[in-house]
Amino acid sequence: MNGMKPQKSFAHVPTDGANTAGGSSVFGGQAPSHKKWLTGIKENIWAYVFLAPALLLFGIFFVYPFVYSSYLSFMDWNLYNDAKEFVGLANYQALFGDPVFWKAALNTGLYVIGTVPVSMILALGLAILVEKAGKLKEFYRFLLFIPVVASIAVVGIIWSLLYSPAGGFINQMLALIGIQGPNWLNDPKFALVSLMIIGIWSAVGYNMVLYIAGLKGIDPQLYEAAELDGASGWQQFWKITVPQLSPVSFFVFIISIFNSFQVFSTIHIMTQGGPNNATNVVIYQMYQEAFQFFNIGKASALTFVIFCAVLLLTVVFIRSTQRNVHYE
Amino acid sequence: MLKKSWFASGAVLSMLLIAGCSGDPSSSEASNENTNGEGPTEIEFYHIHGGEAGEAVDELVAEYHEQQDDVRVTPVYVEGSYEGMLEKLQMQATSGELPAVAQAGFVYSRFMIENMPVAPIQDFIDEENYNLDDYYPKMLDLGRDDEETIWSLPFAVSTPVVYYNKDWFEEAGLDPENPPLDTWEDVRDTASVLAEEDGKYGVFYNHTITGNWMFQAMTETAGGRMVNDDATEVTFNEEPGVKSLQYWVDLVNKDQSMPNVNNDQAVQAFNSEELGIYINTTASLRQLQTNSEFEVGTAPFPTVDGHDRQVPAGGNSVYIMDTDEAQKQAAWDFIKFLTNPEGTTTFSSASGYMAVRESAVEQDELLGKYLNEENPAAKTTYEQTDEMVPWFNFPGDAGTRIYKIVQDNIQAALTEQKTAEEALQDAAEEANQLIEK
Numbered sequence: 001m002n003g004m005k006p007q008k009s010f011a012h013v014p015t016d017g018a019n020t021a022g023g024s025s026v027f028g029g030q031a032p033s034h035k036k037w038l039t040g041i042k043e044n045i046w047a048y049v050f051l052a053p054a055l056l057l058f059g060i061f062f063v064y065p066f067v068y069s070s071y072l073s074f075m076d077w078n079l080y081n082d083a084k085e086f087v088g089l090a091n092y093q094a095l096f097g098d099p100v101f102w103k104a105a106l107n108t109g110l111y112v113i114g115t116v117p118v119s120m121i122l123a124l125g126l127a128i129l130v131e132k133a134g135k136l137k138e139f140y141r142f143l144l145f146i147p148v149v150a151s152i153a154v155v156g157i158i159w160s161l162l163y164s165p166a167g168g169f170i171n172q173m174l175a176l177i178g179i180q181g182p183n184w185l186n187d188p189k190f191a192l193v194s195l196m197i198i199g200i201w202s203a204v205g206y207n208m209v210l211y212i213a214g215l216k217g218i219d220p221q222l223y224e225a226a227e228l229d230g231a232s233g234w235q236q237f238w239k240i241t242v243p244q245l246s247p248v249s250f251f252v253f254i255i256s257i258f259n260s261f262q263v264f265s266t267i268h269i270m271t272q273g274g275p276n277n278a279t280n281v282v283i284y285q286m287y288q289e290a291f292q293f294f295n296i297g298k299a300s301a302l303t304f305v306i307f308c309a310v311l312l313l314t315v316v317f318i319r320s321t322q323r324n325v326h327y328e
Numbered sequence: 329m330l331k332k333s334w335f336a337s338g339a340v341l342s343m344l345l346i347a348g349c350s351g352d353p354s355s356s357e358a359s360n361e362n363t364n365g366e367g368p369t370e371i372e373f374y375h376i377h378g379g380e381a382g383e384a385v386d387e388l389v390a391e392y393h394e395q396q397d398d399v400r401v402t403p404v405y406v407e408g409s410y411e412g413m414l415e416k417l418q419m420q421a422t423s424g425e426l427p428a429v430a431q432a433g434f435v436y437s438r439f440m441i442e443n444m445p446v447a448p449i450q451d452f453i454d455e456e457n458y459n460l461d462d463y464y465p466k467m468l469d470l471g472r473d474d475e476e477t478i479w480s481l482p483f484a485v486s487t488p489v490v491y492y493n494k495d496w497f498e499e500a501g502l503d504p505e506n507p508p509l510d511t512w513e514d515v516r517d518t519a520s521v522l523a524e525e526d527g528k529y530g531v532f533y534n535h536t537i538t539g540n541w542m543f544q545a546m547t548e549t550a551g552g553r554m555v556n557d558d559a560t561e562v563t564f565n566e567e568p569g570v571k572s573l574q575y576w577v578d579l580v581n582k583d584q585s586m587p588n589v590n591n592d593q594a595v596q597a598f599n600s601e602e603l604g605i606y607i608n609t610t611a612s613l614r615q616l617q618t619n620s621e622f623e624v625g626t627a628p629f630p631t632v633d634g635h636d637r638q639v640p641a642g643g644n645s646v647y648i649m650d651t652d653e654a655q656k657q658a659a660w661d662f663i664k665f666l667t668n669p670e671g672t673t674t675f676s677s678a679s680g681y682m683a684v685r686e687s688a689v690e691q692d693e694l695l696g697k698y699l700n701e702e703n704p705a706a707k708t709t710y711e712q713t714d715e716m717v718p719w720f721n722f723p724g725d726a727g728t729r730i731y732k733i734v735q736d737n738i739q740a741a742l743t744e745q746k747t748a749e750e751a752l753q754d755a756a757e758e759a760n761q762l763i764e765k
Contacts, residue, residue, distance in 0.1 A: 078725055080418045080443050157592055164593035166529050167602035175527070186588045188743055270590065275739035291415045293729045 066307070073300035080294070091301035100277055100285060101302070107192055108281040111263055114196040115203065116256045120249065122200065123207030128241075130208065131215055141212070145205040152202075156269030159198050160185065185271055188278035195279055198266050203259065207252050214248035215241070250321050254314075261310065282306055368400045369658040371428035376406055376413050376644070377484075377679070380614055384678030391674065392665045399658040401429075410436055410538060410644070411728075417649075421445055426649040428659035431483060433644045434470050435539035435731075438721035441479050445650040450478045452648070452660040462669070462685045466716045471645045480645035481667050484681035486609040487639040487712045488545050488629045490515070493604050495622040496522065500604075504625060512575055512632040515605065516583065522604035523585035530585035531605040532594040533576060535742075540564075540734045541642055542607070544720055546572035548638035549631055554720040560763065564734070565749075565756035571632075573741055573748040580742050588742050595619075609642050610709035613680030617705070626708040639712050640719040643681055669694055682709050726762035733758045 041048075073091055077084040095101050130140045147155070162169045163184035171181030184194040218241065226236050242249075264283045267273060273280035273288070282302065290299035377385050382405055389401045406416045410433030420426050421444065432440045440446055449471070453460065460468060463482065471480040494504040500521055508514045519530025535542045543564070544554055552568025555561065563569070579586035587597065595612075597603035599620045606616070610626070617624050631637045646666060648659040665671050669688040673695050676683040688694045689710060699707040722730050737751035746754065 078443075080421055160590060160592045161596050164587075164589055164596060166587040166589055166593060166597035167527070167600050168593070183588055185590060185593075186739075186743070188745065274736065275743050276736045276745060288732070291418075292411055292732070294418075294725055 069300045069303050071300075072296055073304050075297050075300075077296045078294040079290070079296050087297065091297040092305075094298055095301050095305065100280060101282075103277050104273075104280040104282045104285040107277075107279065108261060108263075108283075110192060111196055111199065111281060112257060112260045114193070115199040115260045116253065119200045119203040119207055119256055120252055123204050123252070124211050124245070124249075126204065127208045127211035127215055131212060141209070144208055147202040148205040150202075152265040153269060155198070155202065156266050159194075159266070160270050163194055186275055188275050191271060191275060191278045195263070195266055195271070199260055199263060203256060207256065210248055210252050211245065214245045218244045250317075254317060257313065257317075258310065261306075368398055369654050370400045370402065371655055371658045371662065373401050373403045373662065374406050374413065374416065374427045374430040375403060376409050376431060376433075378405060378407075380618070381484075381611075381675070381679040381681070384675050387678070388666060388671055388674055391671070392662060395665070396661075399661055401662055409433075414439065417444060426651055428649060428651055428655040429662055430647050430649055431644045432480070432647060433539070434641055434719040435541070435721065436727075437470065437480070437645070437719075438723070439725070439727065440647060441473055443725065444647075446479060447648045447650045447656055448477055448479050449481055449648060449660070449663070452656075453478060458664070462687050463667070464684060464686060464713060466713060467641065467682075467684050470641050470718055480647045481663055482643070482684040483646045483666060484611070484643045484675060484679065485684060486611040486642040486681050487709045487716060488542060488607060488642070489610045489613075489708050489712075490627040490630065491598065491606045491608065491612070491616055492625045492627065493598070493601060493620075493622050494625040496601060496604050497625070504623075507625060507627055509605070509627045509630060512630050515607075515630050516575075516579065516585070519579065519585035519605060520583050523583070527602065529587045529597060529603045530583075531579060531607065532586055532589065532597070532603055533579075534591055534594060534606070534608040535576065535738055536591045536735075537609070537642070539719060539731050540738075541609075541640055541719060543569075543572060543734065543738060544640045545629060545638065546575070548640070548717060549629065549635060550633070551635045555722070555763075559723050562730075562756050562759045562763070565752035569752050570749050573738060573752060576738075577741050577744075577748050581744060610706075611643065611679055611681045613706055614678060615680070617703075624705055626705040628708055628711055637712065637715045638717050639715050641716045642719060677703075677706075680706060682713075722759075723763065730759045730762055733762075 072084075074086060074088060075084040076087045076090070126144060130137060130144070133140050163171075165171055165181070165183040165186070168181075168184075170184070174181040182190045184190050222240050222244070223236055226240060231239065262283050263281055264287065267279055267281060267284045268287070271279045273284050283306070286299050286302045286306070289295045289302060373385075373389070375382075375385050385403050385405075389403050392399075392401060404427065406413050408415065413430070413432055414436055417426070417430055417432075426445065452458070464485075467482040467485050468478065470482055470485070471478050473479060490509050492504075492507055492509065497504040497507055502508060502518060502521065508518050515531055522528060522530040533542055533546075540554075547554065547564055547569045550568035550571050552566055552572075553563050556563050576586065580588050587594065587603065589597070591608075594603060594606060595616070598606040598616065601620075601622065607629070613624070613626070629637055629639050646663050648656050648663065650656075651659075666675075667684055669683075669685045669691070672683040672685050673688045675681060676688070676695060677698050683689055683695055689699065690696055699710070721727060734755045737746065737755040740746045740754075741748045741751035
């Protein structure tokens with residue numbers, strides 16, 4: 001799987017054709033004179049041509065909405081009325097003064113911390129087990145991937161019924177072994193945990209597939225050599241499998257963080273952020289502010305804050321990989 | 329204008345992308361062409377009914393097409409109930425692609441009239457002197473503003489009723505034909521009897537319905553009001569409101585006869601006989617009957633302390649959106665069909681919603697026989713017609729936020745984070761600040 005080295009391959013695309021111009025990039029990084037700059041463009045014209053569709057889409061679907069919603073975050077606007085009023089930082093003040101925002105931010109953080117590591121570890125474990133399953137390999141892979149492709153609307157309702165304290169499957173099973181199950185979705189202490197469990201359940205299959213691809217990419221000679229040196233299975237796992245998988249792990253980690261950062265559908269279907277905001281998260285709050293309370297300004301301010309948080313996380317992660325991820 | 333709508337749709341799009349939920353592509357191509365007598369006028373009808381009620385909408389459209397050739401209607405199912413509809417209409421309005429006919433919940437009547445591009449139906453009524461005598465007057469009032477202008481006609485109206493499991497009542501030694509469910513105390517006692525068995529629950533009041541519908545029904549039936557007369561201050565935190573919420577809190581925490589669940593869970597528990605009494609809109613009737621293997625009985629909404637029953641009218645009405653003239657005329661024609669005695673019969677018998685015409689209920693060949701003989705459980709809601717009050721709409725555009733604040737605090741009380749009194753006090757303080765703005 002080529003996605004194993006997403007950074008490397010991606011970074012090479014624009015510069016490959018530009019080496020002749022003394023390393024000047026498509027964006028004309030080195031441009032001592034106007035003429036040289038023009039030559040740069042001419043030499044790289046095909047790069048621009050090939051990049052154009054991507055840049056266009058990037059502009060339409062990312063740059064423009066981002067700029068426009070940043071603009072809206074300084075406005076008072078209710079969506080159905082043409083009139084927008086400039087209100088300065090009032091939306092940001094309202095946001096930071098809103099206890100629901102802090103609750104939602106905390107919940108989002110807890111949700112990310114609660115789902116990402118567990119879903120990664122489970123996925124790696126399952127990937128190794130599934131690969132050793134012999135004839136049933138395909139079957140298990142299929143089974144574990146179902147949650148990924150299942151319709152979230154259906155999944156939400158099914159889990160809702162499983163979690164029910166009134167005749168729900170989970171609590172009935174717990175009752176068989178003498179445990180009185182909690183009121184999963186409607187007890188503020190358990191509601192977020194209940195959603196994390198669903199989050200993990202639906203992410204594991206996807207992560208597992210990535211890990212399976214990663215496992216297949218490891219050179220079997222490494223294991224053979226280790227075997228000859230008398231390394232135990234456990235040692236092989238820690239000294240070979242884990243480091244060899246680090247690029248995949250990094251990819252899975254990033255994807256998982258951003259996916260769980262954006263948890264929305266299960267909340268929308270199952271709890272609507274309740275009970276009493278116990279499961280409200282930033283994306284759900286943004287949705288409510290925009291489309292239920294018609295406060296586009298505040299929703300845009302929240303969008304901007306979310307963007308900054310995600311950007312910050314990305315920078316931190318990319319920096320940290322330079323030390324901890326081993327590419328061949 | 330085009331530019332503006334581009335901008336706006338971009339913003340909406342970006343938020344949707346971030347929220348990870350996608351819009352409904354099937355309805356993006358609005359048919360707003362002016363047809364000028366060449367062929368039929370094509371209009372769209374946005375509605376919120378899925379399942380059996382949704383099939384009834386399709387049936388209605390087919391019947392309408394059989395009757396005439398001038399108008400062709402495309403029904404568009406909008407997900408997410410009344411909130412989903414508001415969301416959708418706003419997006420269509422920003423992009424200038426409104427449907428000719430749209431349905432909106434009574435909970436958002438004020439919002440529709442004040443904020444959305446709606447053409448008052450009064451104009452069309454006046455133009456041809458359309459006779460309104462047969463509509464239930466209380467239902468017609470739901471589409472009127474303070475100046476007596478009619479903005480919308482009632483389409484599907486509901487009141488809260490009590491559903492109960494007749495078979496289970498019989499087993500428990502409770503009279504299934506005259507169930508002890510008249511007052512709050514009756515319901516409480518009966519629920520305790522039903523909940524005696526391990527793992528079973530007695531009653532669920534569906535307090536999760538949007539717009540604090542059930543809470544309003546309780547509070548006003550207990551003699552209270554949601555706001556004061558000039559709508560400057562909320563009053564749901566006074567004694568009747570507190571009494572209502574306290575009643576639920578006691579059912580959940582003291583008697584433990586009411587599960588603290590969401591509505592999907594409650595319906596499932598009722599259908600699988602884990603829950604004996606379910607209090608919700610009459611609109612759920614057909615669905616509950618289809619999905620349960622026991623006989624479903626219905627009873628009127630319970631009262632308390634000898635106060636009169638006050639049931640907020642749930643459901644929705646249909647609006648003509650402010651599009652071009654041909655569209656509007658076609659919309660008016662379709663709406664007359666939707667709400668005529670035959671149209672209202674089709675929809676009502678398929679769903680459980682009330683018919684909006686008195687003659688439909690009286691005539692045997694329409695709903696009369698159905699209600700009196702075939703499905704008497706559907707009749708209960710009509711016994712409450714005189715006690716119907718408007719679903720309260722908060723003034724301004726803070727309404728949806730206030731509903732959520734009240735709902736949050738109801739949940740806080742049910743989970744014992746706050747007492748009933750504290751919860752409503754907190755809700756009232758926040759709500760009053762928003763009303764003042």
